[in-house]
Amino acid sequence: MRSSPVPFATLLTRTGAGLALTFLLLGTGAGTALAQGGPASLQEIQLTGSFGLDYSNGGYGTNQNTNVLLGLFGLGLETDSFRVTASMPYMRISGRGLVVFDAGGNAIVVNRRGSTASDVRTGFGDLNLSASYTIPPAILDDFEVRLTASTKLPTASSRRRLSTGEADFGMNIDVSRQYGIWGPFLAVGYLIPGRPLAYTLSDTVSVSAGTSIELSSNLVAVTL
Numbered sequence: 001m002r003s004s005p006v007p008f009a010t011l012l013t014r015t016g017a018g019l020a021l022t023f024l025l026l027g028t029g030a031g032t033a034l035a036q037g038g039p040a041s042l043q044e045i046q047l048t049g050s051f052g053l054d055y056s057n058g059g060y061g062t063n064q065n066t067n068v069l070l071g072l073f074g075l076g077l078e079t080d081s082f083r084v085t086a087s088m089p090y091m092r093i094s095g096r097g098l099v100v101f102d103a104g105g106n107a108i109v110v111n112r113r114g115s116t117a118s119d120v121r122t123g124f125g126d127l128n129l130s131a132s133y134t135i136p137p138a139i140l141d142d143f144e145v146r147l148t149a150s151t152k153l154p155t156a157s158s159r160r161r162l163s164t165g166e167a168d169f170g171m172n173i174d175v176s177r178q179y180g181i182w183g184p185f186l187a188v189g190y191l192i193p194g195r196p197l198a199y200t201l202s203d204t205v206s207v208s209a210g211t212s213i214e215l216s217s218n219l220v221a222v223t224l
Contacts, residue, residue, distance in 0.1 A: 166194020
C-alpha cells in the first residue's frame, strides 16, 4: 500500500456566482490496496471513496431563485498514473429555473417554460464515469498534466426532470505545478451534451484556474 495520503472526503459549497472555497480532507486510511499478496504493480492499485455536498442557487433564466443541493457519492480506482471513477449524485432541486446543472457540469432541464409553478424535485441523478491519465511530472519539468475522458449515462428520470434523458461526453486537460505549499492549476474542458428531441443543448467549453494551499499534512484549501 502506498503511504501517501489519498482523498477521503470533499465538501463543496458554492453560490450562483461560482465556487468560492473548497476544503479537501485527506486521510492515509481512506485508500485500500488491492491484491496485497500479488505482483508489485497490483499492490499499487488504490480503492478510494468520496462524499461531498454541493449547493448552488441562481435565477437560471428566470427572475426567481432556484436552489440546487447535491449529495455527491463516488468510488475510484487509481494507480500512480491512471484513475477511473464512478459517481452518482442525490439531488434536491427547488424552484422553477429553466436549466440547471449537476456537479459535473451536465445540464438538467427543470422547467421548459418559465411560467411553470415552482416545485421540488428529489432523487438520484445520472451515473457519471471518467477515466484519466496523468503524465509523470518528471517528464515535464515538474508540471503535472492530467488527461480525462468522461461520460454521463442517463440513469435518472427524465420524466421527473432530473435528467435530459441523453448521454453526455466530455474531455478535460488539467495542468498544475507545486511551488512549496502553493499548487496553481489550470483546467480546460469540452462538453458534448446529448441531443434530446424536445430542445437543443449546445457544446460548451469551460476554463477554470486557481491554486491549492497546503495548510497542514492532512488539510488542503483550494481557491478558484
